[in-house]
Amino acid sequence: QVQLVESGGGLVQAGGSLRLSCAASGRFFRIDDMAWYRQAPGKQRESVAFITRSGTTNYANSVQGRFTIARDNAKNTVYLQMNSLKPEDTAVYYCNFRVYTTYLGNYWGQGTQVTVSS
Secondary structure: OEEEEEEOOEEEEOOOOEEEEEEEEEOOOEEEEEEEEEEOOOOOOEEEEEEOOOOOEEEOOOOOOOEEEEEEHHHOEEEEEEOOOOHHHOEEEEEEEEEEOOOEEEEEOOOEEEEEEO
């Protein structure tokens, strides 16, 4: 069983910063891609950023230059540093890991609320 636990969400004023974390626990062999998604009220879940095991990153156009994804393979943890936050960044943020146990599975965190006030 693989569990992902997120932390770091909260309320911040526009222009501020937040750092999200997501750590995996349980029994597994390896974590491949790690990613962050978000879902705003009334909207579909969208990809924000992902990072491969070797460190290659990719960002949504809407966050490019403001958000940074990073990972610590020794700690099975992914981070999302969010700077210059905008009200439109308000959403529930979810981490997503592709994890090898006895097969390659797709796992989600419980979600953490990020609210940016104007």
